Amino acid sequence: MDKLIITDxxxxxxxxELFQIYVAMTKEQLLKIAKKxxxxxxxxxxxxxxxxRLSDEVLENxxxxxxxxxxxxxxxxxxxxxAGPDKGVTRKSRKSYYMLQKLGLVVTYDDVPAxxxxxxxxxxxxxxLAPLYKPFLDMALQGVKRPSAKDIRFMGFMNNxxxxxx
Numbered sequence: 001m002d003k004l005i006i007t008d009x010x011x012x013x014x015x016x017e018l019f020q021i022y023v024a025m026t027k028e029q030l031l032k033i034a035k036k037x038x039x040x041x042x043x044x045x046x047x048x049x050x051x052x053r054l055s056d057e058v059l060e061n062x063x064x065x066x067x068x069x070x071x072x073x074x075x076x077x078x079x080x081x082x083a084g085p086d087k088g089v090t091r092k093s094r095k096s097y098y099m100l101q102k103l104g105l106v107v108t109y110d111d112v113p114a115x116x117x118x119x120x121x122x123x124x125x126x127x128x129l130a131p132l133y134k135p136f137l138d139m140a141l142q143g144v145k146r147p148s149a150k151d152i153r154f155m156g157f158m159n160n161x162x163x164x165x166x
Contacts (some may be wrong), residue, residue, distance in 0.1 A: 104157035
């Protein structure tokens with residue numbers, strides 16, 4: 001099972017950086033995240049360099065994240081974006097982690113007695129994902145099949161190659 005990045009501070013702020021979250025993980029976990037997101041990070045890098053490279057890749061390629069989120073995850077992301085900086089979103093804890101947790105994109109406060117998780121997303125991640133998620137959420141709510149990041153890159157390539165047909 002993936003390691004959950006936990007904070008013991010229920011008043012956690014979102015001013016942390018994605019890099020700081022990734023440094024707290026193992027190199028093996030970071031390489032798994034890169035593989036899940038179809039992002040290339042050299043396995044020969046040190047853990048520090050791997051965390052740095054992966055955080056840069058995630059922030060520069062938010063489409064790779066958004067296209068992999070299920071409907072419930074997109075709704076959670078919507079709540080996080082709407083909440084804004086320094087606000088956490090609380091959910092009932094569950095046996096399996098959210099994809100946002102698996103990808104290390106949130107820090108979680110685990111309130112065991114209450115049986116809840118409060119998730120805090122770094123501001124830089126929230127700002128990176130905010131402009132892209134809404135159309136995918138709309139498609140998910142309508143039950144429309146969403147394109148993958150690979151499909152979107154291919155459509156962009158074809159559009160550049162042949163130009164737009166107006």
